[in-house]
Amino acid sequence: MARLNDHFLKLKAGYLFPEIARRVRVFCEAHPEPAQRLIRCGIGDVTEPLPPAVIAAMHRAVDEMAVRETFHGYGPEQGYAWLRAAISQNDFRARGCDVADDEIFVSDGTKCDTGNILDIFGPGNKIAISDPVYPVYVDTNVMAGHTGAANEAGAYARLVYLPCRPANGFVPAPPGRHVDLVYLCSPNNPTGAAATREQLAAWVSYAREHKAVILFDAAYEAYITDPALPHSIYEVPGALECAIEFRSFSKGGGFTGVRCAFTVVPKTLQAQTRSGEFHPLHPLWLRRTTTKFNGVSYISQRGAEVLYSPEGQAQARAVIARYMSNAKILREGVTKAGLKTFGGVNAPYLWVRAPKGVGSWQAFDKILNEANVVVTPGSGFGARGEGYFRLSAFNTRANAEETARRLRELRW
């Protein structure tokens, strides 16, 4: 009798986006005319086309696949050397981070990597996550059996939740207790908060003291506008001994439909075996990658490579600037509407406090029905998201302006 993985049965239904879709559908069926003016500011997906340099590079790559002499079959599972070199040079060594080419693992997505990374960690680790949080961190730990059951508020036993509040700028400080693994996401989805160098230094110091590993998700790194903020955790001395960093071309290069990302596992990073010895994690992730993955599409990798050319960088930055102008327009609109707003400066997300006494789903319904705008209820990201909603800057300029106008007119 084949046995299934019972831990899956602890998972809460993937409630958030299906429930949003259901409410939007009900609204559209009941109100055909307002439905036509519906603006979606909910989902965190890019809307602008790919930079022309990427399009050209991918056309060239497709053409190479048409000719025997330039055809590419299996590539290295960890990514082509030319892409790994471009990444380590531009994203790390150019910023003073001592990351080698072979510490870069090219992959098909940060979502995949933040889930798959758990393969190389054993059971029994005490795991900390922020609240609110990107749900994938939680769900993959539930699947792996690292948690107990969920309580009524949706919090799982054995996870350590780190509250994110206005008081800590939505960046949690290290806890007063011991943990072994901690997920940090900066710039943050959903709150839009970005950690300062001092905040990351406190975490690196904690991790080194506790021999903990930081899983640092920097998928939104390209949206940082404040020059004082670090783009990589490796800008903090000591981080190469305690952190794995996840990066993506999805948001920075518009690659959500193209699929290319990467993970950095420094060779100096160690964890403990059952018998108490320290052992580097790099060979484990290398073995995991070569055994359970077959590399990213050659065409996608050529598309990613060109993002490091001067032309590609300029084009990608122009798209990001456009989204960040949307964020500014939305921020001004929401602030004029009298709502307390966070994020949207170093991240494409705004984290908006609904008026006192208004819950996340109440706010969602009111904004859908009266402004005909779809937002994301903050409670979908965890108990501490209750009373907030997330606004995404991934949209056209016209939609951002119209959303700002409608939110200003909304009476609570």
Added chain:
Amino acid sequence: MARLNDHFLKLKAGYLFPEIARRVRVFCEAHPEPAQRLIRCGIGDVTEPLPPAVIAAMHRAVDEMAVRETFHGYGPEQGYAWLRAAISQNDFRARGCDVADDEIFVSDGTKCDTGNILDIFGPGNKIAISDPVYPVYVDTNVMAGHTGAANEAGAYARLVYLPCRPANGFVPAPPGRHVDLVYLCSPNNPTGAAATREQLAAWVSYAREHKAVILFDAAYEAYITDPALPHSIYEVPGALECAIEFRSFSKGGGFTGVRCAFTVVPKTLQAQTRSGEFHPLHPLWLRRTTTKFNGVSYISQRGAEVLYSPEGQAQARAVIARYMSNAKILREGVTKAGLKTFGGVNAPYLWVRAPKGVGSWQAFDKILNEANVVVTPGSGFGARGEGYFRLSAFNTRANAEETARRLRELRW
């Protein structure tokens, strides 16, 4: 103190292909001139360019990504509906298999899927694999903690090895003992054997009796030439209640560098919870896919879709016919050389018995040094592969002919 997954430390070094590369390098350095005539018949990667219809479809898809109105961001994690519909219709319903569109999960590779599928199974399953075997099945179970340590011959405790021999046509019959999960690969890598309908029916009958799940890897299905052989395990009545099937566009469409594959999880397939209830596996794989995967490149999916058009099918079949002509040429050459040869009729691999008393690596060295051809030593696929070597038909016609000529001239 973060704890690593100790099971990784049980893995044998990924010995086979690095060791082949090492010996080839030594040979080339010592013999610069013969090195120039080196022919690689070792690695199982396609060599022919992509079909023109695929190239055209991918160019169109790249162009769509350049314009806001036709840009594609995140797609459904399970694959686009148009691709899932084309797959289920052409690969299954057209062959009388009652597979629904939403039982198809588009992925980036069969290697990934056969590894990742273990996420949905619990501990304590008794697992059977063939010997020789595609090493990924073994290594992913070691990583997941489903085995004990390896013995000197490289066999892991707690795995059930099913010997593949000339006497059973290299297709093992169900064992006389109970197992819960069994990997079957047909057409087989490395032996080139393809299971008959009767052989699969015996496995389906066994699995239903034992409430076991068959993990059926049909990545080489497109190479079947015998019209009597089943292409899918679902052609056997009852298989929809006991089998997961893995398919790939890698070998059939030349997609090893493009990355697109799929897995079929029928909704009628169940496994047992810890408390003894039966529960469908489909929702678990759906949850796994939506949580730990972000879908396949839009461009790759459009490339795969066109393989189902009459034009795409004709072009892909022409490439496969070319490889299978290579297989025929190699078979004739090796047979004339007096070596007993299996496979190469319904698979792009030949499984060749070295002369009596000659081990796999001895044969490898002799063929490398005297014929300047690189093969794959059979012992790299398991203890029962000792005394064999694998020849791949993925090559140009000229190389296949020259390899056949050289092997005929070789004196053992």
